[in-house]
Amino acid sequence: MEIFDPLSLKTVLQICVAAVFIYLYMMFITRVTGKRTFAKMTSFDFAVTIAMGSILADAVNKPVSSLMPAIVSIALLAVLQALFAKLLSSSNAAQKVITNTPILLMKNGAILKENLKKALVSQADLMGKLREANVLQLSQVKAVIFETTGDISVLHSNKPIDIDPIIMEDVKS
Numbered sequence: 001m002e003i004f005d006p007l008s009l010k011t012v013l014q015i016c017v018a019a020v021f022i023y024l025y026m027m028f029i030t031r032v033t034g035k036r037t038f039a040k041m042t043s044f045d046f047a048v049t050i051a052m053g054s055i056l057a058d059a060v061n062k063p064v065s066s067l068m069p070a071i072v073s074i075a076l077l078a079v080l081q082a083l084f085a086k087l088l089s090s091s092n093a094a095q096k097v098i099t100n101t102p103i104l105l106m107k108n109g110a111i112l113k114e115n116l117k118k119a120l121v122s123q124a125d126l127m128g129k130l131r132e133a134n135v136l137q138l139s140q141v142k143a144v145i146f147e148t149t150g151d152i153s154v155l156h157s158n159k160p161i162d163i164d165p166i167i168m169e170d171v172k173s
Helices: 006-033 043-061 063-090 094-100 115-120 123-133
Strands: 104-108 142-147 152-156
Touching: 006 043, 006 063, 043 063, 043 142, 063 094, 063 142, 094 142, 123 142
Parallel strands: none
Antiparallel strands: 104 142, 142 152
């Protein structure tokens, strides 16, 4: 039994060529569709990214049978992602129907325990985020928001200042 079977060398070469081609293709797709495709992700963005990863893995591991379907599939997902982003940025109605709503977790130093439960965020996680934001007293906290991306934003100040209403416009209290 040979270690380097000519058939397996051919397969390895095909996989290498496919990997380089797919890599360059993904650079092109990312450049064309913009940064949103792989930026901070909503749940929808995450699902599309996972789908692209699965398609890419299949194309690299089986280049003979799946390279062209992968090219078409990734292009289609990227175009749909760009159209989806355009729709969300131009239509408030579409944004309300399709995306999650940010949830208020704290307001004026008070923890909103029901909203913590809705967002599936523990009080320990909340306290960790407050510490990361250098909050020393709960009274400093104007608002804590669980964002649509899963991030937690902490708005705090020692000054008696109100948050501009536009900042809190889409936040579910």
